[in-house]
Amino acid sequence: MPKAIYQVIYRDLKEKIENDEFAYQELLPSEHQLIQKYKCSRNTLRRAIGCLVTDGYVQTMQGKGVRNIYRPIEQTSFTIGEIESFRESAARNGLTPRTRVLLFAELTLDERQAAHTGFPVGAEVYYLQRLHYLDELPLILNHNYFLKEAVPGLTKEIAENSIYDYLENTLHMTIVNSRRVMTVEKITEIDEKYLKLNVDDYNCLAVVSSHTYNSDGTMFEYTQSRHRPDYFRFYDNAVRR
């Protein structure tokens, strides 16, 4: 899929690191050596390394080299700083995903809804409530708003599978950018019902709200994901610049 050279090198190195071909804290081969190995220019190689840095896989040290600091992440986890669909996360964790569509509606947003979602007043959207299961355990209750004009022809059947797959492979839309806010909120009756939670146990859950943009620069999706607190686990890697 990725035809850019730097991406091929990036993926190759990433895979090698994940497969323990370099010990933790060990130095990778020098730029010079890698340039010869991949037969590319220095800029191209450095770009691939830069991607590994932002992923938190390696750390570069001027005058010394590039150190492997990768640590495998646990099961049942989601990464942030990357855009990944529920199905992709499930696959990465080797678990079986299932999605149940609780509600499939078409809306014209009023003022209150517009303020809530970030879409303009009067925007035509699909509004979905979806429940995501992992190995038959309900984990996430999603409230999705998709701009109709950007996501034409969305159906309940598609929503039961992967909407992102539809966006990318059928509509050929490119997802570029997703801005997310994480908060903790009180459990509602709906949460309790569908996520099979007991207020006497946990009385709140993790909420991730996201605004997602496509390559046209239009914000086409607002989603609020309500996560079972005992399975919620988000990773992040921050780099000081």
Added chain:
Amino acid sequence: MPKAIYQVIYRDLKEKIENDEFAYQELLPSEHQLIQKYKCSRNTLRRAIGCLVTDGYVQTMQGKGVRNIYRPIEQTSFTIGEIESFRESAARNGLTPRTRVLLFAELTLDERQAAHTGFPVGAEVYYLQRLHYLDELPLILNHNYFLKEAVPGLTKEIAENSIYDYLENTLHMTIVNSRRVMTVEKITEIDEKYLKLNVDDYNCLAVVSSHTYNSDGTMFEYTQSRHRPDYFRFYDNAVRR
């Protein structure tokens, strides 16, 4: 402080965007124009733009231009994807920070503590419990573990102010990389006491655990931050690559 040209350009553009010199969704001047303005090479300018992209400030569109998608973030918020100290967050939000040191101890880690923190067994560390107030409201209860050998001379007085300031300006250490995990946990008695929480209200809180590396590649800090749920608000921007 930043002497690299691309960083100067990056900061200048960032400031202009924050100060509304470009309307939301408006295109920035083209690369060609900006190159002439800043009198730099194309690579250098593109590097500055690339930083703005990962910050979620702009979006580049091949054949079209670079679009401003910056939205100011609300008060009392923390950003992820960036490394920022409590005092820096407070300053950015125009609030008054205060830190109370509840415990200042020196430990030699046993097996259980080593597994918990990620340090090796027998590591000599400073163990601190600190309570962070914003405008006199206790918001975050921190459990900090600092490797003694990497952070020599840490005192209670320093811990009451900014440890990061001490690390960077006195020890001249460079923080490079921080790996974080966000979870939701039940409130403990200690949380209840210091964060002035009532179990009948919220019975859980947001927990951010982080492993931080310096430029030597040594992990010198493990911190668990326990956040009051009603004020917890974390931002993230994800870019599909």
Added chain:
DNA sequence: GCCGATTTGTCCGTATGTATC
């Protein structure tokens, strides 16, 4: 402490490809 070799960091100029208008 100095020097030279190695390694990463920054910057430049140029060429070509691809998408948009």
Added chain:
DNA sequence: CGATACATACGGACAAATCGG
């Protein structure tokens, strides 16, 4: 179709940090 805009890639130059002799 041509002009414009961003994307990828190359090769070269010098700077800065590190390490070993």
